Amino acid sequence: MRNWLVRDLAGIAVISAVLVGISYFLGWIPIPGMAYYNRVIVTIGINIILAVSLNIINGHAGQFSMGHAGFMAVGAYTSAYLTYFHFQPFLATLAEGPGRFALQQALFLGALLAGGAAAGIAGWVVGLPSLRLRGDYLAIVTLGFGEIIRVLILNIDKIGGARGLSGVPAFANFFWVYFFVCIVIIVSWRLVRSQVGRAFLAVREDEIAAEAMGVNTTHYKVQAFVIGSFFAGIAGGLLGHYLVYLNPGMFQFTKSFEAIVMVVLGGMGSISGSVLAAVILTVALEGLRFVKEAFGLTSDPRMVIYAIVLILLMRLRPQGLLGNRELGDFFRRRKGGDR
Amino acid sequence: MTVTAVLEAKGVSIRFGGLTAVCDFNLAIQPTELVGLIGPNGAGKTTVFNMLTGVYKPTEGEIRVSGVNTRTLKAFDITKLGAARTFQNIRVFKSLSLLDNVKIGGHIHYKYSWADSVLHSITFREHERQAEKEALELLSMFDLDHRAHDEAKSLPYGDQRRLEIARALAAKPKLLLLDEPAAGLNTGETTELMQQIRAIRDKFGIAVLLIEHNMELVMGICERILVLNYGKTIAHGRPEEIQRNPVVIEAYLGEAVEV
Ligand SMILES: Nc1ncnc2c1ncn2[C@@H]1O[C@H](COP(=O)(O)OP(=O)(O)O)[C@@H](O)[C@H]1O
Numbered sequence: 001m002r003n004w005l006v007r008d009l010a011g012i013a014v015i016s017a018v019l020v021g022i023s024y025f026l027g028w029i030p031i032p033g034m035a036y037y038n039r040v041i042v043t044i045g046i047n048i049i050l051a052v053s054l055n056i057i058n059g060h061a062g063q064f065s066m067g068h069a070g071f072m073a074v075g076a077y078t079s080a081y082l083t084y085f086h087f088q089p090f091l092a093t094l095a096e097g098p099g100r101f102a103l104q105q106a107l108f109l110g111a112l113l114a115g116g117a118a119a120g121i122a123g124w125v126v127g128l129p130s131l132r133l134r135g136d137y138l139a140i141v142t143l144g145f146g147e148i149i150r151v152l153i154l155n156i157d158k159i160g161g162a163r164g165l166s167g168v169p170a171f172a173n174f175f176w177v178y179f180f181v182c183i184v185i186i187v188s189w190r191l192v193r194s195q196v197g198r199a200f201l202a203v204r205e206d207e208i209a210a211e212a213m214g215v216n217t218t219h220y221k222v223q224a225f226v227i228g229s230f231f232a233g234i235a236g237g238l239l240g241h242y243l244v245y246l247n248p249g250m251f252q253f254t255k256s257f258e259a260i261v262m263v264v265l266g267g268m269g270s271i272s273g274s275v276l277a278a279v280i281l282t283v284a285l286e287g288l289r290f291v292k293e294a295f296g297l298t299s300d301p302r303m304v305i306y307a308i309v310l311i312l313l314m315r316l317r318p319q320g321l322l323g324n325r326e327l328g329d330f331f332r333r334r335k336g337g338d339r
Numbered sequence: 340m341t342v343t344a345v346l347e348a349k350g351v352s353i354r355f356g357g358l359t360a361v362c363d364f365n366l367a368i369q370p371t372e373l374v375g376l377i378g379p380n381g382a383g384k385t386t387v388f389n390m391l392t393g394v395y396k397p398t399e400g401e402i403r404v405s406g407v408n409t410r411t412l413k414a415f416d417i418t419k420l421g422a423a424r425t426f427q428n429i430r431v432f433k434s435l436s437l438l439d440n441v442k443i444g445g446h447i448h449y450k451y452s453w454a455d456s457v458l459h460s461i462t463f464r465e466h467e468r469q470a471e472k473e474a475l476e477l478l479s480m481f482d483l484d485h486r487a488h489d490e491a492k493s494l495p496y497g498d499q500r501r502l503e504i505a506r507a508l509a510a511k512p513k514l515l516l517l518d519e520p521a522a523g524l525n526t527g528e529t530t531e532l533m534q535q536i537r538a539i540r541d542k543f544g545i546a547v548l549l550i551e552h553n554m555e556l557v558m559g560i561c562e563r564i565l566v567l568n569y570g571k572t573i574a575h576g577r578p579e580e581i582q583r584n585p586v587v588i589e590a591y592l593g594e595a596v597e598v
């Protein structure tokens with residue numbers, strides 16, 4: 001009975017066990033500067049969540065959201081508010097031990113999900129009116145939304161305002177980040193191979209034909225948008241609890257743009273493409289740090305780099321690295337010797 | 340009055356600015372009828388389809404699909420009432436597989452949610468298995484099953500038209516609306532397609548409304564024909580009557596090349 005649920009729970013347990021193993025291994029590797037590499041690995045993970053979730057909106061459903069950083073901010077501040085003001089003080093009253101550790105993990109998971117839910121609700125509020133209209137409205141409205149959220153946070157003193165919120169509990173780590181990397185990949189993968197995901201694709205391909213086949217296009221656009229925003233919120237929560245610091249400047253438009261570049265680079269609609277592009281771009285940006293130091297640059301050259309990446313991409317491979325295929329499709333094609 | 344007409348249009352007109360594209364259009368279609376809608380290019384045939392399927396709202400008049408007034412309904416609601424269509428300028432989902440195209444055709448029959456999709460629940464599996472089976476059956480009806488996993492845009496023109504019909508049939512409609520399904524096909528393919536349309540009607544027991552601007556083509560298969568010219572209905576009757584009707588002949592004389 002309900003063995004599909006049992007199988008999924010077992011799958012989650014296995015993934016968790018493997019991730020715990022890897023995180024111990026990473027902690028043990030005796031290389032100088034390992035802490036730095038760990039930070040890069042976690043950043044890659046957060047960017048994968050951002051890219052894969054944005055790909056649901058921009059790649060699968062074909063809508064153009066430019067406010068991913070805004071939804072990230074909603075999730076980040078909501079979850080940090082809960083842990084900083086409520087969960088952490090409460091945990092501090094308990095005696096140290098495995099019980100407290102377990103409770104902390106559970107509360108953190110709850111805070112992340114609450115942050116995701118808040119971002120999802122924000123996505124619904126923003127998306128419902130604008131997704132009824134033509135496609136470009138969403139781009140403009142989400143762009144505006146991202147800025148509004150940032151300015152709003154700047155002016156809320158309780159959560160730090162412009163100073164930022166320091167002392168966010170350090171609950172996030174390799175395990176939690178990659179746990180949600182797995183979740184967002186599985187969810188997105190399963191969705192796109194279901195009727196819901198096929199409706200997203202139909203909306204992207206041809207709205208008039210989709211409606212003629214009985215697809216309520218607005219409903220599915222909003223659904224894709226809410227799901228994507230939810231995971232952006234999760235990514236925000238992870239970021240805050242990893243850096244133990246939040247600041248509205250972390251969620252500027254450039255952050256949304258970064259996620260867009262990843263999706264486009266990977267190939268609109270390709271989940272593995274988004275993952276690949278998130279890895280490549282994050283590593284490249286880290287490399288840029290050294291370039292910046294070596295040349296003694298005073299400002300961050302990343303916007304110039306994005307522009308160059310996009311221009312080259314449009315010239316050389318407009319469909320992105322993987323097009324709308326998945327990595328596996330390329331191997332299958334070779335093996336099968338397709339027509 | 341025991342059977343409801345699958346389609347009933349009463350006094351339907353639509354104006355685009357100053358142009359009355361369709362004027363006082365009346366048509367009732369009973370279950371399993373095969374009706375032709377013909378007329379020269381620009382007569383308003385596609386516009387009639389767009390009104391029947393909810394793409395356009397008529398300026399005047401009333402449309403009922405399966406007895407339900409569609410005035411306030413969206414296109415996707417009308418599909419749920421049992422009307423599925425194809426497009427004159429093919430609108431298959433180009434970068435999706437043939438299989439996915441047909442599965443989306445059956446969209447209104449899915450009864451599982453996004454949560455079922457994410458959890459791969461039993462409901463999800465059963466529905467998907469069934470959908471896959473039905474989609475392959477429809478594809479094989481049109482000899483397309485061997486290309487089920489190819490992208491739709493890789494199909495030749497004629498096969499894309501057939502794929503679009505398969506996709507519409509996946510909705511299990513009571514009324515199938517075909518907009519110039521033979522456009523761009525050669526004579527052999529056209530004859531074959533016309534026979535196939537008749538076979539579909541017989542097999543599924545559904546009504547078909549077929550747009551075609553070449554009069555000869557529909558004569559052989561339709562039981563009833565309605566002729567539009569400049570948005571007005573100039574004739575409506577059995578094929579033999581239409582063929583002899585001087586007004587129809589006159590309207591088509593300007594298009595002698597087409598006949
Ligand atoms: N959305 C629209 N706006 C303005 N005019 C339109 C529109 N749709 C159709 N028409 C006009 O209505 C007339 C009938 O077109 P159509 O229905 O496509 O003809 P047919 O399908 O019989 O060839 C044409 O004159 C066309 O220009």
Ligand SMILES: [Mg+2]
Nearest residue numbers: 384385386427
């Ligand atoms: Mg037409």
